[in-house]
Amino acid sequence: MSANTNIIQQIRERASKQNKTIVFPESSDSRVLQATVFLIQNQICNVQLIGSNREIADIAHRSGVVLPDEISYLNSNTVQDKDELIDYLYQRRKHKGVTKDEAMQALNDPLYLGATLVATNRADGCVAGSMATTGDVIRAAIHSIGLRQGNNTVSSTFLMALEGQPPLTYADCGVVPYPDVEQLADIAIESARTHKLLTREESKVAMLSFSTKGSAQHERTELVVKATKRIQQKAPQLTVDGELQFDAAFVPEIAQRKAPGSPIKGQGNVFVFPNLDAGNIAYKITERLAGASATGPILQGLAKPMMDLSRGCHWQDIVNAACVAILMGE
CATH class of the missing domain: 3.40.50.10950 (Rossmann fold)
Structure with a gap:
């Protein structure tokens, strides 16, 4: 199967x-x-x-x-x-x-x-x-x-299933083109909830960027850093880290080198993209090149x-x- x-x-x-x-x-x-x-x-x-x-x-x-x-x-x-x-x-x-x-x-x-x-x-x-x-x-x-109480953003996820590993959640891939700090925080919190409801697995949320822990300085990376801090304020119980490049969020060995103190430890299962460009492209690449099956878009919030x-x-x-x-x- x-x-x-x-x-x-x-x-x-x-x-x-x-x-x-x-x-x-x-x-x-x-x-x-x-x-x-x-x-x-x-x-x-x-x-x-x-x-x-x-x-x-x-x-x-x-x-x-x-x-x-x-x-x-x-x-x-x-x-x-x-x-x-x-x-x-x-x-x-x-x-x-x-x-x-x-x-x-x-x-x-x-x-x-x-x-x-x-x-x-x-x-x-x-x-x-x-x-x-x-x-x-x-x-x-x-x-x-x-909207759900405490949330101000409708967004979407895709549940990505790849052969031989637990399912992953990608967000937002279909609704919010360029989320601001508050929207990105909402997307992450709702995506964590969606992932747990559908998979029964504890969510480990990676806030993705082209930088890991300050390796690059840019207003786009700063937005992800601020969103991560906002998530920690709104949902302190959630395991979340950012900004992280995908490899540092997904590969434990690389996480140990790039982000040794990360609570994700290279075991992310909820990947929050900084904008709709990245999210939509990523889920389609994963689907077509990695042979993943995508369930969604799943409206949340x-x-x-x-x-x-x-x-x-x-x-x-x-x-x-x-x-x-x-x-x-x-």
């Missing part, structure tokens, strides 16, 4: 024991319907599809997908306690000038309806993005669900789970996102 198969299988098995409900706003996507069938048949979770029963049935028929009877269907006209959902969204957004009528209109958007169902505990997680943009998914999540998908995803990726959403709610 490959490293990736192992960690994904573990995540699926753990998710299946939770008896959770995942809502899918993009029910007109045949990949979502395929994922739904797998989730139901393998008893991983309950499923809510947002949309018209008849339209979903037509899409399934044209796609050769046989939908199980256990699926729940809903839309903005049929959802229960709609007035409560409208009032919830209104109360969250009225400080921005949103009226009740505008809150009602927002719930006609499946992304907002799905996110609001999660926010009000009518579902345990929402998975979208196979058709919608990342920006639209995050906007609905922030407006409806909001929200008060409750809402996952974003790549629009080029396979149905298996949607299954995995649903399972990750379940574990992210633990």
